[in-house]
Amino acid sequence: MCPMSTYHHGDLRPTLLRAGQALLEKAGPDTLSLRELARRAGVSHNAPYRHFSDREALLAALAADGFRRLGEALATTSGRETGLAYVRFALEHPQLFRLMFGGRLRFSRHPALSEAAAQPYQALLAAFRAQPAIADPDKAAAAAWALVHGLAHLLLDGHLARQVSDPSAFAAEVIGAVRFASRAG
Amino acid sequence: MCPMSTYHHGDLRPTLLRAGQALLEKAGPDTLSLRELARRAGVSHNAPYRHFSDREALLAALAADGFRRLGEALATTSGRETGLAYVRFALEHPQLFRLMFGGRLRFSRHPALSEAAAQPYQALLAAFRAQPAIADPDKAAAAAWALVHGLAHLLLDGHLARQVSDPSAFAAEVIGAVRFASRAG
DNA sequence: GGCCTTATGTTGACGATGGACACATTATCG
Protein backbone atom coordinates (compact mmCIF):
# COMPACT_ATOMS: atom_id res chain seq x y z
CA MET A 1 0.00 0.00 0.00
CA CYS A 2 1.02 3.55 -0.44
CA PRO A 3 2.99 4.31 2.71
CA MET A 4 2.52 7.61 4.52
CA SER A 5 5.09 8.86 2.09
CA THR A 6 5.39 12.20 3.84
CA TYR A 7 6.22 11.04 7.31
CA HIS A 8 9.86 11.27 6.49
CA HIS A 9 10.44 14.36 4.50
CA GLY A 10 13.66 12.93 3.18
CA ASP A 11 15.33 16.22 2.31
CA LEU A 12 14.49 18.38 5.23
CA ARG A 13 17.77 20.04 6.05
CA PRO A 14 18.35 21.61 2.64
CA THR A 15 14.67 22.45 2.39
CA LEU A 16 14.82 24.30 5.69
CA LEU A 17 17.88 26.20 4.58
CA ARG A 18 16.27 27.23 1.32
CA ALA A 19 13.09 28.27 3.08
CA GLY A 20 15.18 30.07 5.68
CA GLN A 21 17.05 31.94 2.99
CA ALA A 22 13.77 33.08 1.47
CA LEU A 23 12.10 33.93 4.73
CA LEU A 24 15.16 35.75 6.00
CA GLU A 25 14.98 38.41 3.33
CA LYS A 26 11.28 38.91 3.99
CA ALA A 27 11.20 38.90 7.76
CA GLY A 28 14.70 39.81 8.85
CA PRO A 29 16.92 37.79 11.16
CA ASP A 30 15.09 38.72 14.34
CA THR A 31 11.58 37.76 13.38
CA LEU A 32 12.57 34.63 11.50
CA SER A 33 10.97 31.82 13.46
CA LEU A 34 11.77 28.15 13.45
CA ARG A 35 8.11 27.28 13.62
CA GLU A 36 7.26 29.32 10.55
CA LEU A 37 10.07 27.57 8.74
CA ALA A 38 8.72 24.20 9.76
CA ARG A 39 5.29 25.22 8.54
CA ARG A 40 6.65 26.20 5.16
CA ALA A 41 8.46 22.92 4.87
CA GLY A 42 5.20 21.15 5.67
CA VAL A 43 6.58 19.53 8.75
CA SER A 44 5.93 19.56 12.47
CA HIS A 45 7.27 22.39 14.57
CA ASN A 46 9.89 20.21 16.18
CA ALA A 47 11.27 18.47 13.13
CA PRO A 48 13.96 21.12 12.55
CA TYR A 49 15.59 20.17 15.83
CA ARG A 50 16.73 16.92 14.25
CA HIS A 51 18.95 18.98 11.96
CA PHE A 52 19.75 22.08 13.98
CA SER A 53 20.39 21.95 17.67
CA ASP A 54 19.21 25.46 18.08
CA ARG A 55 17.59 28.40 16.44
CA GLU A 56 20.99 30.02 16.48
CA ALA A 57 22.48 26.99 14.75
CA LEU A 58 20.05 27.42 11.89
CA LEU A 59 20.89 31.10 11.63
CA ALA A 60 24.58 30.25 11.78
CA ALA A 61 24.19 27.86 8.86
CA LEU A 62 22.40 30.54 6.86
CA ALA A 63 25.12 33.04 7.71
CA ALA A 64 27.89 30.62 6.82
CA ASP A 65 26.31 30.10 3.44
CA GLY A 66 26.14 33.86 3.12
CA PHE A 67 29.87 34.18 3.73
CA ARG A 68 30.48 31.54 1.10
CA ARG A 69 28.38 33.43 -1.41
CA LEU A 70 30.08 36.69 -0.48
CA GLY A 71 33.43 35.04 -1.14
CA GLU A 72 32.22 33.96 -4.55
CA ALA A 73 30.95 37.43 -5.36
CA LEU A 74 34.32 38.94 -4.52
CA ALA A 75 36.45 36.28 -6.16
CA THR A 76 35.84 37.48 -9.71
CA THR A 77 36.90 41.04 -8.94
CA SER A 78 40.07 42.94 -8.09
CA GLY A 79 41.15 46.34 -6.84
CA ARG A 80 38.48 48.86 -6.07
CA GLU A 81 35.92 46.72 -7.82
CA THR A 82 36.18 44.29 -4.96
CA GLY A 83 35.08 46.98 -2.56
CA LEU A 84 32.18 47.89 -4.78
CA ALA A 85 31.16 44.25 -5.08
CA TYR A 86 31.17 44.02 -1.29
CA VAL A 87 28.77 46.92 -0.97
CA ARG A 88 26.61 45.57 -3.77
CA PHE A 89 26.35 42.23 -2.04
CA ALA A 90 25.08 43.97 1.06
CA LEU A 91 22.58 46.03 -0.91
CA GLU A 92 21.28 42.98 -2.71
CA HIS A 93 20.91 40.84 0.41
CA PRO A 94 20.28 43.32 3.18
CA GLN A 95 18.84 40.94 5.74
CA LEU A 96 21.45 38.31 5.05
CA PHE A 97 24.13 40.94 5.52
CA ARG A 98 22.54 41.97 8.81
CA LEU A 99 22.51 38.39 9.93
CA MET A 100 26.16 37.95 9.03
CA PHE A 101 27.33 41.22 10.54
CA GLY A 102 24.65 42.41 12.92
CA GLY A 103 26.19 41.00 16.07
CA ARG A 104 23.38 38.50 16.60
CA LEU A 105 25.48 35.39 16.24
CA ARG A 106 28.08 34.24 18.71
CA PHE A 107 30.73 33.14 16.30
CA SER A 108 32.75 31.36 18.94
CA ARG A 109 30.00 28.79 19.28
CA HIS A 110 29.98 27.94 15.60
CA PRO A 111 33.44 27.03 14.33
CA ALA A 112 32.24 26.38 10.80
CA LEU A 113 30.78 29.85 10.74
CA SER A 114 33.95 31.43 12.04
CA GLU A 115 35.96 29.73 9.36
CA ALA A 116 33.56 30.75 6.61
CA ALA A 117 33.61 34.31 7.91
CA ALA A 118 37.38 34.53 7.97
CA GLN A 119 37.89 33.45 4.38
CA PRO A 120 36.97 36.62 2.48
CA TYR A 121 39.29 38.68 4.67
CA GLN A 122 42.17 36.32 4.04
CA ALA A 123 41.74 36.85 0.32
CA LEU A 124 41.67 40.60 0.83
CA LEU A 125 44.82 40.49 2.93
CA ALA A 126 46.62 38.50 0.25
CA ALA A 127 45.60 41.01 -2.40
CA PHE A 128 46.96 43.95 -0.42
CA ARG A 129 50.19 42.22 0.47
CA ALA A 130 50.81 41.69 -3.22
CA GLN A 131 50.94 45.46 -3.75
CA PRO A 132 54.48 46.58 -2.98
CA ALA A 133 53.66 50.28 -3.14
CA ILE A 134 51.51 50.26 -0.04
CA ALA A 135 53.28 51.12 3.19
CA ASP A 136 51.48 48.86 5.65
CA PRO A 137 49.40 46.35 3.71
CA ASP A 138 47.78 44.79 6.75
CA LYS A 139 46.53 48.08 8.09
CA ALA A 140 45.49 49.14 4.63
CA ALA A 141 43.56 45.92 4.15
CA ALA A 142 41.79 46.45 7.45
CA ALA A 143 41.03 50.02 6.43
CA ALA A 144 39.69 48.92 3.06
CA TRP A 145 37.46 46.35 4.65
CA ALA A 146 36.28 48.79 7.29
CA LEU A 147 35.51 51.37 4.64
CA VAL A 148 33.28 49.18 2.51
CA HIS A 149 31.82 47.45 5.53
CA GLY A 150 30.84 50.70 7.14
CA LEU A 151 29.55 52.02 3.85
CA ALA A 152 27.37 48.96 3.45
CA HIS A 153 25.93 49.34 6.93
CA LEU A 154 25.28 53.05 6.58
CA LEU A 155 23.60 52.64 3.22
CA LEU A 156 21.47 49.76 4.43
CA ASP A 157 20.32 51.68 7.47
CA GLY A 158 19.54 54.78 5.45
CA HIS A 159 21.97 57.01 7.29
CA LEU A 160 23.31 58.42 4.06
CA ALA A 161 20.01 58.37 2.28
CA ARG A 162 19.48 62.10 1.99
CA GLN A 163 22.22 62.58 -0.51
CA VAL A 164 22.03 59.23 -2.19
CA SER A 165 19.80 58.35 -5.10
CA ASP A 166 21.94 55.61 -6.63
CA PRO A 167 23.64 53.85 -3.73
CA SER A 168 25.92 51.82 -5.94
CA ALA A 169 27.26 54.86 -7.78
CA PHE A 170 27.61 56.72 -4.53
CA ALA A 171 29.61 53.87 -3.08
CA ALA A 172 31.92 53.93 -6.08
CA GLU A 173 32.58 57.64 -5.58
CA VAL A 174 33.19 57.29 -1.88
CA ILE A 175 35.58 54.42 -2.43
CA GLY A 176 37.29 56.52 -5.06
CA ALA A 177 37.81 59.34 -2.59
CA VAL A 178 40.16 57.29 -0.46
CA ARG A 179 43.91 56.71 -0.77
CA PHE A 180 46.19 54.51 1.23
CA ALA A 181 49.44 55.74 2.66
CA SER A 182 52.16 54.72 0.24
CA ARG A 183 55.77 53.82 0.87
CA ALA A 184 56.87 57.07 -0.69
CA GLY A 185 54.95 58.85 2.09
CA MET B 1 -4.10 55.71 56.46
CA CYS B 2 -0.89 55.15 54.64
CA PRO B 3 -1.88 55.20 50.98
CA MET B 4 -0.55 52.55 48.66
CA SER B 5 2.23 54.99 48.03
CA THR B 6 3.69 52.81 45.32
CA TYR B 7 0.66 52.50 43.14
CA HIS B 8 1.83 55.38 41.10
CA HIS B 9 5.52 55.09 40.63
CA GLY B 10 5.75 58.77 39.88
CA ASP B 11 8.97 58.61 37.90
CA LEU B 12 8.53 55.56 35.78
CA ARG B 13 9.63 56.69 32.37
CA PRO B 14 13.13 57.80 33.35
CA THR B 15 13.44 54.82 35.66
CA LEU B 16 12.65 52.50 32.80
CA LEU B 17 15.17 54.22 30.59
CA ARG B 18 17.89 53.96 33.20
CA ALA B 19 17.09 50.32 33.84
CA GLY B 20 16.99 49.75 30.11
CA GLN B 21 20.37 51.34 29.66
CA ALA B 22 21.82 49.05 32.30
CA LEU B 23 20.08 45.92 31.11
CA LEU B 24 20.95 46.64 27.51
CA GLU B 25 24.67 46.30 28.07
CA LYS B 26 24.16 43.06 29.95
CA ALA B 27 21.64 41.32 27.76
CA GLY B 28 22.00 42.92 24.36
CA PRO B 29 19.25 44.56 22.36
CA ASP B 30 17.59 41.31 21.29
CA THR B 31 17.11 39.69 24.66
CA LEU B 32 16.18 42.89 26.46
CA SER B 33 12.60 42.33 27.55
CA LEU B 34 9.98 44.83 28.58
CA ARG B 35 8.78 42.55 31.32
CA GLU B 36 12.21 42.24 32.87
CA LEU B 37 12.45 46.01 32.82
CA ALA B 38 9.09 46.31 34.54
CA ARG B 39 10.23 43.83 37.17
CA ARG B 40 13.35 45.83 37.87
CA ALA B 41 11.32 48.98 38.20
CA GLY B 42 9.04 47.17 40.65
CA VAL B 43 6.00 47.66 38.52
CA SER B 44 3.51 45.50 36.67
CA HIS B 45 4.43 44.12 33.29
CA ASN B 46 1.99 46.39 31.54
CA ALA B 47 2.93 49.66 33.13
CA PRO B 48 5.63 50.47 30.59
CA TYR B 49 2.99 50.65 27.89
CA ARG B 50 1.76 53.90 29.41
CA HIS B 51 5.09 55.47 28.47
CA PHE B 52 6.15 53.51 25.41
CA SER B 53 3.67 52.38 22.83
CA ASP B 54 5.83 49.52 21.89
CA ARG B 55 8.92 47.55 22.75
CA GLU B 56 10.50 49.17 19.74
CA ALA B 57 9.58 52.61 21.07
CA LEU B 58 11.50 51.90 24.24
CA LEU B 59 14.49 50.71 22.26
CA ALA B 60 14.20 53.77 20.04
CA ALA B 61 14.34 56.03 23.06
CA LEU B 62 17.43 54.24 24.33
CA ALA B 63 19.04 54.54 20.92
CA ALA B 64 18.18 58.21 20.64
CA ASP B 65 19.87 58.83 23.95
CA GLY B 66 22.83 56.88 22.61
CA PHE B 67 23.09 59.18 19.61
CA ARG B 68 22.99 62.16 21.91
CA ARG B 69 25.79 60.75 24.01
CA LEU B 70 27.77 59.88 20.91
CA GLY B 71 27.42 63.46 19.75
CA GLU B 72 28.76 64.65 23.08
CA ALA B 73 31.69 62.28 22.91
CA LEU B 74 32.65 63.56 19.48
CA ALA B 75 32.05 67.24 20.20
CA THR B 76 35.23 67.72 22.20
CA THR B 77 37.46 66.29 19.46
CA SER B 78 38.66 67.24 16.02
CA GLY B 79 40.44 65.72 13.05
CA ARG B 80 41.46 62.10 13.29
CA GLU B 81 40.75 62.13 16.98
CA THR B 82 37.08 62.32 16.16
CA GLY B 83 37.31 59.06 14.31
CA LEU B 84 39.12 57.43 17.16
CA ALA B 85 36.53 58.73 19.62
CA TYR B 86 33.84 57.19 17.46
CA VAL B 87 35.46 53.78 17.61
CA ARG B 88 36.08 54.13 21.33
CA PHE B 89 32.44 54.93 21.94
CA ALA B 90 31.48 51.73 20.18
CA LEU B 91 34.01 49.70 22.14
CA GLU B 92 32.83 51.14 25.42
CA HIS B 93 29.13 50.62 24.74
CA PRO B 94 29.02 47.63 22.43
CA GLN B 95 25.38 46.71 22.91
CA LEU B 96 24.23 50.29 22.71
CA PHE B 97 26.16 50.65 19.48
CA ARG B 98 24.53 47.50 18.13
CA LEU B 99 21.14 48.86 19.05
CA MET B 100 21.88 52.15 17.32
CA PHE B 101 23.39 50.62 14.20
CA GLY B 102 22.34 46.99 14.08
CA GLY B 103 19.41 47.44 11.76
CA ARG B 104 16.89 46.46 14.41
CA LEU B 105 15.09 49.78 14.55
CA ARG B 106 12.93 51.18 11.80
CA PHE B 107 14.04 54.77 11.94
CA SER B 108 11.20 55.97 9.76
CA ARG B 109 8.77 55.16 12.54
CA HIS B 110 10.60 57.23 15.12
CA PRO B 111 11.18 60.79 13.94
CA ALA B 112 12.91 61.82 17.15
CA LEU B 113 15.32 58.97 16.67
CA SER B 114 16.02 59.89 13.07
CA GLU B 115 16.78 63.43 14.08
CA ALA B 116 19.09 62.37 16.89
CA ALA B 117 20.86 59.99 14.55
CA ALA B 118 21.43 62.60 11.88
CA GLN B 119 23.06 65.12 14.16
CA PRO B 120 26.56 63.65 14.52
CA TYR B 121 26.88 63.30 10.77
CA GLN B 122 25.92 66.91 10.23
CA ALA B 123 28.75 67.95 12.50
CA LEU B 124 31.15 65.72 10.62
CA LEU B 125 30.03 67.17 7.30
CA ALA B 126 30.59 70.68 8.55
CA ALA B 127 34.08 69.81 9.72
CA PHE B 128 35.07 68.38 6.35
CA ARG B 129 33.57 71.26 4.40
CA ALA B 130 35.74 73.61 6.40
CA GLN B 131 38.89 71.98 5.01
CA PRO B 132 39.59 73.66 1.68
CA ALA B 133 42.32 71.18 0.71
CA ILE B 134 39.99 68.26 0.31
CA ALA B 135 38.65 67.68 -3.17
CA ASP B 136 35.14 66.46 -2.46
CA PRO B 137 34.34 67.10 1.20
CA ASP B 138 30.96 65.39 1.15
CA LYS B 139 32.34 62.18 -0.25
CA ALA B 140 35.31 62.39 2.06
CA ALA B 141 33.05 62.86 5.06
CA ALA B 142 31.01 59.84 4.04
CA ALA B 143 34.21 57.87 3.60
CA ALA B 144 35.52 58.95 6.99
CA TRP B 145 32.30 57.95 8.68
CA ALA B 146 32.16 54.67 6.81
CA LEU B 147 35.74 53.91 7.79
CA VAL B 148 35.31 54.35 11.52
CA HIS B 149 31.84 52.88 11.45
CA GLY B 150 33.03 49.74 9.72
CA LEU B 151 36.04 49.56 11.97
CA ALA B 152 33.82 49.73 15.03
CA HIS B 153 31.59 46.96 13.73
CA LEU B 154 34.46 44.70 12.76
CA LEU B 155 36.21 45.16 16.07
CA LEU B 156 33.04 44.58 18.06
CA ASP B 157 32.26 41.40 16.16
CA GLY B 158 35.78 40.09 16.53
CA HIS B 159 36.47 39.89 12.83
CA LEU B 160 39.83 41.55 13.23
CA ALA B 161 40.60 39.96 16.55
CA ARG B 162 43.45 37.74 15.42
CA GLN B 163 45.81 40.60 14.89
CA VAL B 164 44.48 42.95 17.49
CA SER B 165 45.50 43.05 21.11
CA ASP B 166 44.79 46.71 21.77
CA PRO B 167 41.75 47.60 19.67
CA SER B 168 42.03 51.29 20.36
CA ALA B 169 45.64 51.48 19.23
CA PHE B 170 44.86 49.34 16.22
CA ALA B 171 42.04 51.68 15.26
CA ALA B 172 44.38 54.64 15.47
CA GLU B 173 46.84 52.96 13.12
CA VAL B 174 44.17 51.97 10.63
CA ILE B 175 42.75 55.47 10.64
CA GLY B 176 46.22 56.77 10.13
CA ALA B 177 46.70 54.60 7.07
CA VAL B 178 44.05 56.46 5.12
CA ARG B 179 44.29 59.63 3.05
CA PHE B 180 41.62 61.59 1.26
CA ALA B 181 41.94 62.70 -2.31
CA SER B 182 43.13 66.30 -2.25
CA ARG B 183 42.51 69.11 -4.67
CA ALA B 184 46.08 68.92 -5.85
CA GLY B 185 45.31 65.38 -7.06
C1' DG C 1 12.16 -12.73 4.89
C1' DG C 2 12.18 -11.22 9.90
C1' DC C 3 14.28 -8.44 13.54
C1' DC C 4 16.85 -4.76 15.82
C1' DT C 5 19.06 -0.37 15.85
C1' DT C 6 19.11 4.21 14.52
C1' DA C 7 17.71 8.26 12.10
C1' DT C 8 13.93 11.08 11.47
C1' DG C 9 9.16 13.19 12.52
C1' DT C 10 5.18 13.90 15.65
C1' DT C 11 2.54 15.21 19.72
C1' DG C 12 2.00 17.50 23.78
C1' DA C 13 3.65 20.33 27.33
C1' DC C 14 6.12 24.32 29.76
C1' DG C 15 7.66 28.90 30.57
C1' DA C 16 8.57 33.38 28.68
C1' DT C 17 7.39 37.16 25.83
C1' DG C 18 4.79 41.11 23.49
C1' DG C 19 0.60 42.89 23.39
C1' DA C 20 -4.87 43.93 23.98
C1' DC C 21 -8.52 44.93 27.06
C1' DA C 22 -11.16 46.14 31.08
C1' DC C 23 -10.66 47.86 35.46
C1' DA C 24 -8.60 50.29 39.68
C1' DT C 25 -6.28 54.14 41.62
C1' DT C 26 -4.46 58.61 41.91
C1' DA C 27 -3.66 63.66 40.26
C1' DT C 28 -5.34 67.66 38.51
C1' DC C 29 -8.14 71.27 37.80
C1' DG C 30 -12.72 73.24 37.29
Add this chain to the structure above:
DNA sequence: CGATAATGTGTCCATCGTCAACATAAGGCC
Protein backbone atom coordinates in the same frame (compact mmCIF):
# COMPACT_ATOMS: atom_id res chain seq x y z
C1' DC D 1 -15.61 68.90 46.37
C1' DG D 2 -16.28 66.43 42.16
C1' DA D 3 -15.36 65.27 37.25
C1' DT D 4 -11.79 63.92 34.16
C1' DA D 5 -7.45 62.53 32.63
C1' DA D 6 -3.16 60.11 33.69
C1' DT D 7 -1.03 56.15 35.39
C1' DG D 8 -0.85 51.15 37.14
C1' DT D 9 -2.91 46.45 37.67
C1' DG D 10 -4.99 41.86 36.34
C1' DT D 11 -6.50 38.82 33.07
C1' DC D 12 -6.22 36.93 28.74
C1' DC D 13 -4.26 35.40 24.17
C1' DA D 14 -1.05 34.08 20.35
C1' DT D 15 3.59 33.09 19.40
C1' DC D 16 7.87 31.36 20.24
C1' DG D 17 11.95 28.27 21.61
C1' DT D 18 12.75 24.15 23.73
C1' DC D 19 12.18 19.56 26.26
C1' DA D 20 10.47 14.78 26.74
C1' DA D 21 7.98 10.81 25.25
C1' DC D 22 6.39 8.47 21.51
C1' DA D 23 5.75 6.92 16.44
C1' DT D 24 7.48 5.65 12.08
C1' DA D 25 10.68 4.51 8.56
C1' DA D 26 15.36 2.69 6.71
C1' DG D 27 19.20 -0.21 6.71
C1' DG D 28 22.07 -3.88 8.26
C1' DC D 29 22.41 -8.61 10.25
C1' DC D 30 20.85 -13.18 10.77
